[in-house]
Structures are given as structure tokens and as C-alpha cells.
Amino acid sequence: MELLIVGSGGAAGACLGGLLRCQPQGRRITVATASSLPIYERPILSKGYLTSDTPRLPVLLDRAALDDHGVVVHERAEVDSIDLAGRTCGLTSGVELRWDQIVIATGSDARVLPVEGHDLAGVLTLRGRRDADRLRDHLRRSTRVVIIGAGLIGLEVAAAAVSLGAEVDVVEAGPRALGRVAPPEIAHAVAALHRQRGVRIHESTSLSAILGDQVVKAVMTSSGVRLEADTVVIAVGSRPRDTIARRAGLPTDDGVLVTPALRSVAADDVFAIGDVARVVGHPFIHGPWRSESWRVAQQQGSVLAANLDGEQQTFDAIPWFWSDQYDMVLQGAGVPSAATRWITRVHSAATTICFGLNDGQLTAVSALGPLRDIGRPVSLASRAIARRLKLDIAGATDPTVALDGLLR
Amino acid sequence: MANWHCVGRVDAFEVDFSEEVTLDGQVIAVHPTEEGFFATSGICTHEDERIFEGLLDRCQIECPKHMARFDVRTGAALSPPAITPLLTYQVELRDDYVWVNVPVGDRDDTGQSPTWNS
Known part of the structure; x- marks a missing residue:
């Protein structure tokens, strides 16, 4: 065989x-x-x-x-x-x-964008370790980094670049960061973490051209702004x-x-x-x-x-992801696109948990905070999604009501 | 050599809520389950993370960081990304107290090796 x-x-x-x-x-x-x-x-x-x-x-x-x-x-x-x-x-x-x-x-x-200048030196994407080695090397020599795409990868690279001392702009074609993976409340909180550290996020803005002469020099945006750059990272999905x-x-x-x-x-x-x-x-x-x-x-x-090996399993797991955003952890589970309504539980100043509902049924969870505050709630919610739990909304939005009781 | 430590009263634990203790410098998670008490090493074998804060359900603990799952009865790694099992420790209930054995010197089950890379 x-x-x-x-x-x-x-x-x-x-x-x-x-x-x-x-x-x-x-x-x-x-x-x-x-x-x-x-x-x-x-x-x-x-x-x-x-x-x-x-x-x-x-x-x-x-x-x-x-x-x-x-x-x-x-x-x-x-x-x-x-x-x-x-x-x-x-x-x-x-x-x-x-x-x-x-x-x-x-x-x-990694998806590439068919814009002028996409093949200049210093325009990078990230998939495998060779890409990462190249990007790592570039980030260490860069003072101005422009990232195209405010998804998970784009924002993680932004965090890395700013912590290495670069000035960072993120250009996002959609109306907000993390549009595909997190509800607005969480996306705004993540964007705020980046802005606190000096990352500029340009929403509802697309890329018009990448400028340079063999080597990248700047990015032109759809709003006519020129962003100087010695490294450009294209992070627009795969x-x-x-x-x-x-x-x-x-x-x-x-x-x-x-x-x-x-x-x-x-x-x-x-x-x-x-x-x-x-x-x-x-x-x-x-x-x-x-x-x-x-x-x-x-x-x-x-x-x-x-x-x-002869078993008859099916892949029916609830999708789950995590991302590290500075000292905070972002986790999500379920199917955000299936949610017609999001409710928010403000767990503490640093921790927000959002539950996505469809006709009262829990379909997704998204949480930002220290791991100790969000890990267990996301695990519980993920299982509750698999059980098609009807969520007690009043309890879920009241941080004094224990989530274990609501989600178990 | 056996080396028993008392880690608390039985009624101080709640079923399906793991607790962490440090015994002789080793981080250990104590797991009160419907099948009784179990104890394992307290740090996820995938990446350094304290597993006691994860979800304990039907004798399985899920690391809160990357959702690796372990059987607390055997230490076995049940779900990626974990490959290496947790260490297990003997537990005894004596009167109303939970005791954990953290052997000194050689132990039988420290020789467990990764199941993938072995």
C-alpha cells in the first residue's frame, strides 16, 4: 500500500x-x-x-x-x-x-495584489520560514514599514515591526481591522492597542501603487496619501x-x-x-x-x-483561532459570519468577550484580554456552540454571573 | 523514593476546576474529577503555559493557550498541538485531605518520550 x-x-x-x-x-x-x-x-x-x-x-x-x-x-x-x-x-x-x-x-x-510596483525589492509577503527570515531581516533594517491588510497576520507583523522600532502604517481596504474574524467591538479594541503603540491604521483605504526604483520607496493610497516605506508587507489573505x-x-x-x-x-x-x-x-x-x-x-x-487507519471520523470541530497582540491574547471560536447579533460582556478594563448569536443560539465567541481571563470562557463557549446552546443574554452580559453556569 | 505532600482539604476543591500547587519546586496541577482526584505536571508540553486555568471536563484538561488536550488520568496527549504527555503523580485521599506524591530521585514515568518524534 x-x-x-x-x-x-x-x-x-x-x-x-x-x-x-x-x-x-x-x-x-x-x-x-x-x-x-x-x-x-x-x-x-x-x-x-x-x-x-x-x-x-x-x-x-x-x-x-x-x-x-x-x-x-x-x-x-x-x-x-x-x-x-x-x-x-x-x-x-x-x-x-x-x-x-x-x-x-x-x-x-500569500495573495499578491496586481498593483504597480508589487515586484519592487522590499515588497514582501509571509507564508513560510524563508519568507519569515527575509521579513525579519528587512524589519531590522527598516525605519518605515507599511503593511497592506489589517487582518491577523497584518496586525501581528505590525506589532513586531513597531516593537523593533519602526514607524508603522497599516492600510486596510475594509471599513475596519479584523473584518473577517472579529466583531466590531473586539476589532476596535485590538486597533486601540495598536494605536496606543503608535501604529497608524488607515481604514477604508486601498492601495493605488507601490512606488520606487527597483527598491520600494513609498506607497500611494486610494485617498491620495503618500506613505514613505522601506519595507512593504502584503498581508491580504491567501x-x-x-x-x-x-x-x-x-x-x-x-x-x-x-x-x-x-x-x-x-x-x-x-x-x-x-x-x-x-x-x-x-x-x-x-x-x-x-x-x-x-x-x-x-x-x-x-x-x-x-x-x-480505518476509522470513520468526520471533521466537525468548531473552528478556533488565536492571535497574540502585544501582551494581550485574541481568541475566537465558531462562525462569526453566522452571527446576526453580537452581545458584549465587559469582563474587566482589559478584557472583553463578545458572543455572536443567531436567533438566540450561540454561533461564535470572540475575546480579547489576558489569557487567564479569556482562555476558559472561549473553551466553554466553543463547546456550547457545538451543543447549539440558546444563550441567556442577560446573564452573559452581566460580569457578576459566572460563565461556567451559563455555558456548561 | 515516595515524598507525599498534603495539598488541601477535599472540600476546598470543586469538581472540574483544576488547581495549581508548587511542590519541591515542581509546578503540579491537581484535577478534581467525577472519577476522583488526579495530579499531573502543571505546564503544557506544547508551549510553556499553566494548564490549570484551562477547562477540565470528563477527565480531560484543555490548555487555554492553544487548546492542546490531555487525559489527566494518564497524562496522555490527546489532541494537537501537544505531542508529549504530561507527567502524572499519585494522589491519595487521607481523611479529608488530598495528598500528592512527588517522588525524589528516579521515577518510573519520567522516561515518557514524545509519541511523534520517538
């Missing part, structure tokens, strides 16, 4: 981790990855990795661990084609790999790396379409996990859904490993 895993990010790592716990006789695992070993955890790349004098990569699986389990790894190997009928996979190097089961875990690329799957004839729609068991909707023995997968039929999410979250990638990797 030949199992081929294409990719080596967090989803592939979690899947391999699960598979290697009880590797049966007769199954051979091959990994083909465009990047190189080790398999590591990515979240730190937009956080402490950028600011630390001695950045350390959190390793999940290294060469020795994979060798020990007999996993064959093709590094820096771009997949050229997948042949579903013939069950082969061609690499651009000319190597052809045979498979009985194939896992597509190719992840995503695009799934699903081209090879699409060319192979697999159904894709901004990601490889998979069932909750993470199998292609159209092909047995073909699976997709992580940023490249779009799940059709998640019990808590209306419509096909693709995540860009570290935790979801891990959970999908674990579920698929169990299924490849």
Missing part, C-alpha cells in the same frame, strides 16, 4: 504524526514537498520569530524522525501532475511516484494551491472540495486537508468552507490519519 502525501505544512505534519503512531506493516508513506524539512509549526513566524534575536523553529517532525519510520521524502519537489486513473504523480524533476491513496496538503500561497488538483480533474472551487471525512467529493482514495481543502457539509457551517487556520489544519490532519 502506497500512501503519498503532497505537502509538508501543519496539516501534513499532523496527519503524519497520527499515522506514525501506529504504522501498520505493508504501508509505505512517501512525502513530496515543494519546501524542505523539517516540518514545523508556522504560527510563530508572524510573531516571536520576527522579533527574537535567536528565533527558533518549533519542529514537529525532522528528517531523523521520518527516516526512523521509513518515510521517503522528496524535498523541493514540485508536483507537475496527478493522474487519477493511473494512480501516479509526476514531479517536475521527472520522477514519477505511484500511489494507492493520495493526500493533497499543498497549503496556500489562495489555496489547488491548481494541480484542478488539472487532475478533481472538483475544486477555491480549494479542493472534500466531504467532512476529508475525501474528495468525486474520487475515492484522494484526500485533501488544511488550507487547500474546502469542506462541503460541515455541520456548523453553511456552505462549502475553507479555513486558513493552524488549528483546523491540525485537526483535519488528525482526523484524516484516523480515517486512513
Whole structure:
């Protein structure tokens, strides 16, 4: 039995981790990855990795661990084609790999903006560790940093840049920061943390052009403002790396379409996990859904490993994410887009917890504060979302009423 | 060598609310569950974080930082991002008090190794 895993990010790592716990006789695992070993955890790349004098990569699986389990790894190997009928996979190097089961875990690329000047030196994106090394190096030499996009990655990079002493502008096309991931109350509180530290956030502003002569010099915004810059970071989301799957004839729609068991909707023995997968039929999410979250990638990797070992699990976890914003933690769970109403619990001066409701039912939670104040409430709320709890609104907004009683 | 410490009255604990104690310099989490008391090392094996502030439910504790889950009865890492199990410590109830054994010197279960990288 030949199992081929294409990719080596967090989803592939979690899947391999699960598979290697009880590797049966007769199954051979091959990994083909465009990047190189080790398999590591990515979240730190937009956080402490950028600011630390001695950045350390959190390793999940290294060469020795994979060798020990007999996993064959093709590094820096771009997949050229997948042949579903013939069950082969061609690499651009000319190597052809045979498979009985194939896992597509190719992840995503940072989106680029098709504006003038996007290819100047000093215009960077952030996905993998090489990007992070480059960005780290640039931030240390920069006095003016402009970040395009006030999402989680954009704001984490802003925090890193300002703490390294740069002047930082963030340009956000939407009406507010964190538009996709947090309700207005929390987004405003996060933006306030940044403004306190001198980060300028320009909302409802898009990028007109990036100016420079080989090397970036400035950014022109849609409001006609020129922002001087020696580093520009484009942080406007990601695009799934699903081209090879699409060319192979697999159904894709901004990601490889998979069932909750993470199998292609159209092909047995073909699976997709992580940023490249779009799940059709998640019990808590209306419509096909693709995540860009570290935790979801891990959970999908674990579920698929169990299924490849003969279990029949489905990926039905409540989405959860976290972000470090200076000394505060932002956590969210559930489906913010499903909420038609948000209610706010002001836990303390530094801590705000918002609950998203749809017809009285808890669908999402978003919290900002010290970890000790928000970790447990978010965990409880996440479970309550899975139980489709009707939330007691009066209790939830009253900080003297214990959340354990309301959410358990 | 056994080394028992009294960590409090039984009725000072609430079921499903873990507490943290430091015994002989080691951070230990005490977990009162419906199946009884258990004790584990108190720092998440994924990243340094005190796990007692996480959610304890059906003998599983969830680290509040990145949602790693452990079985408090065995220490086993149940959910990524944790790979390495927590250490476990013997617990005994003597009269109305909870006692935890923090052995001195070699112990049997310190040899636990990561399940992925092993």
C-alpha cells in the first residue's frame, strides 16, 4: 500500500504524526514537498520569530524522525501532475511516484495584489520560514514599514515591526481591522492597542501603487496619501494551491472540495486537508468552507490519519483561532459570519468577550484580554456552540454571573 | 523514593476546576474529577503555559493557550498541538485531605518520550 502525501505544512505534519503512531506493516508513506524539512509549526513566524534575536523553529517532525519510520521524502519537489486513473504523480524533476491513496496538503500561497510596483525589492509577503527570515531581516533594517491588510497576520507583523522600532502604517481596504474574524467591538479594541503603540491604521483605504526604483520607496493610497516605506508587507489573505488538483480533474472551487471525512467529493482514495481543502457539509457551517487556520489544519490532519487507519471520523470541530497582540491574547471560536447579533460582556478594563448569536443560539465567541481571563470562557463557549446552546443574554452580559453556569 | 505532600482539604476543591500547587519546586496541577482526584505536571508540553486555568471536563484538561488536550488520568496527549504527555503523580485521599506524591530521585514515568518524534 502506497500512501503519498503532497505537502509538508501543519496539516501534513499532523496527519503524519497520527499515522506514525501506529504504522501498520505493508504501508509505505512517501512525502513530496515543494519546501524542505523539517516540518514545523508556522504560527510563530508572524510573531516571536520576527522579533527574537535567536528565533527558533518549533519542529514537529525532522528528517531523523521520518527516516526512523521509513518515510521517503522528496524535498523541493514540485508536483507537475496527478493522474487519477493511473494512480501516479509526476514531479517536475521527472520522477514519477505511484500511489494507492493520495493526500493533497499543498497549503496556500500569500495573495499578491496586481498593483504597480508589487515586484519592487522590499515588497514582501509571509507564508513560510524563508519568507519569515527575509521579513525579519528587512524589519531590522527598516525605519518605515507599511503593511497592506489589517487582518491577523497584518496586525501581528505590525506589532513586531513597531516593537523593533519602526514607524508603522497599516492600510486596510475594509471599513475596519479584523473584518473577517472579529466583531466590531473586539476589532476596535485590538486597533486601540495598536494605536496606543503608535501604529497608524488607515481604514477604508486601498492601495493605488507601490512606488520606487527597483527598491520600494513609498506607497500611494486610494485617498491620495503618500506613505514613505522601506519595507512593504502584503498581508491580504491567501489562495489555496489547488491548481494541480484542478488539472487532475478533481472538483475544486477555491480549494479542493472534500466531504467532512476529508475525501474528495468525486474520487475515492484522494484526500485533501488544511488550507487547500474546502469542506462541503460541515455541520456548523453553511456552505462549502475553507479555513486558513493552524488549528483546523491540525485537526483535519488528525482526523484524516484516523480515517486512513480505518476509522470513520468526520471533521466537525468548531473552528478556533488565536492571535497574540502585544501582551494581550485574541481568541475566537465558531462562525462569526453566522452571527446576526453580537452581545458584549465587559469582563474587566482589559478584557472583553463578545458572543455572536443567531436567533438566540450561540454561533461564535470572540475575546480579547489576558489569557487567564479569556482562555476558559472561549473553551466553554466553543463547546456550547457545538451543543447549539440558546444563550441567556442577560446573564452573559452581566460580569457578576459566572460563565461556567451559563455555558456548561 | 515516595515524598507525599498534603495539598488541601477535599472540600476546598470543586469538581472540574483544576488547581495549581508548587511542590519541591515542581509546578503540579491537581484535577478534581467525577472519577476522583488526579495530579499531573502543571505546564503544557506544547508551549510553556499553566494548564490549570484551562477547562477540565470528563477527565480531560484543555490548555487555554492553544487548546492542546490531555487525559489527566494518564497524562496522555490527546489532541494537537501537544505531542508529549504530561507527567502524572499519585494522589491519595487521607481523611479529608488530598495528598500528592512527588517522588525524589528516579521515577518510573519520567522516561515518557514524545509519541511523534520517538
